[in-house]
Amino acid sequence: xxxxxxxxxxxxxxxxxxxxxCAASGFSFNTFSMNWVRQAPGKGLEWxxxxxxxxxxxxxADSVKGRFTISRDNAKNSLYLQMNSLRxxxxxxxYCARGKIYGVDYWGQGTLVTVSS
Amino acid sequence: QTVVTQEPSFSVSPGGTVxxxxxxxxxxxSSSYYPSWYQQTPGQAPRTxxxxxxxxxxxxPDRFSGSILGNKAALTITGAQADDESDYYCLLYMGGGFxxxxxxxxLTVL
Numbered sequence: 001x002x003x004x005x006x007x008x009x010x011x012x013x014x015x016x017x018x019x020x021x022c023a024a025s026g027f028s029f030n031t032f033s034m035n036w037v038r039q040a041p042g043k044g045l046e047w048x049x050x051x052x053x054x055x056x057x058x059x060x061a062d063s064v065k066g067r068f069t070i071s072r073d074n075a076k077n078s079l080y081l082q083m084n085s086l087r088x089x090x091x092x093x094x095y096c097a098r099g100k101i102y103g104v105d106y107w108g109q110g111t112l113v114t115v116s117s
Numbered sequence: 118q119t120v121v122t123q124e125p126s127f128s129v130s131p132g133g134t135v136x137x138x139x140x141x142x143x144x145x146x147s148s149s150y151y152p153s154w155y156q157q158t159p160g161q162a163p164r165t166x167x168x169x170x171x172x173x174x175x176x177x178p179d180r181f182s183g184s185i186l187g188n189k190a191a192l193t194i195t196g197a198q199a200d201d202e203s204d205y206y207c208l209l210y211m212g213g214g215f216x217x218x219x220x221x222x223x224l225t226v227l
Binding site: 103 | 151152153155157162163164165168169172174175204206208210214215216217218219220221
């Protein structure tokens with residue numbers, strides 16, 4: 001069974017940093033691309049970042065480019081998102097999601113990041 | 118900036134058929150955008166219904182189907198059930214490593 005479990009969310013002040021993790025199991029992690037998708041409270045879904053299976057290709061949404069860094073450790077079956085210079089508008093539930101033909105097929109349950117003073 | 122458009126809300130009667138669409142503020146959606154569809158109920162993570170235009174994700178009943186209709190991607194639900202009442206989002210790959218979700222459609226079954 002495919003499982004994706006995010007962790008690392010919490011309350012952080014504007015300008016601060018936070019690191020999210022996503023533990024994957026039930027599939028060959030090193031053969032799939034991965035994504036981060038977020039959802040602000042009461043709002044729709046927003047694609048955040050993509051990383052290819054071998055980490056050779058990485059993309060970011062303009063809203064996070066230069067502030068967020070996606071990475072993965074295939075030996076640990078884990079995906080990460082390092083978030084720096086956080087803003088109020090980064091407050092959201094962050095989901096990791098497995099890539100599938102330019103979409104995603106499996107989602108984690110999400111972790112809440114709250115940016116507030 | 119291209120916007121991905123969806124109907125804000127839609128209603129369907131139990132047992133009925135409904136087609137939700139996903140368009141572009143400028144231009145037409147084709148299979149080259151690899152449209153995918155997601156269902157989300159309040160407080161829950163999204164669930165993938167369709168990817169690559171018309172491929173159902175694992176475990177998704179065949180009441181859900183994806184297609185291109187005219188200049189838009191479409192999600193058709195046949196034999197609507199009460200638990201289909203959810204928010205539905207489409208996702209388009211815009212090329213160049215850039216994906217955009219539509220604003221979502223709130224589907225009511227009544």
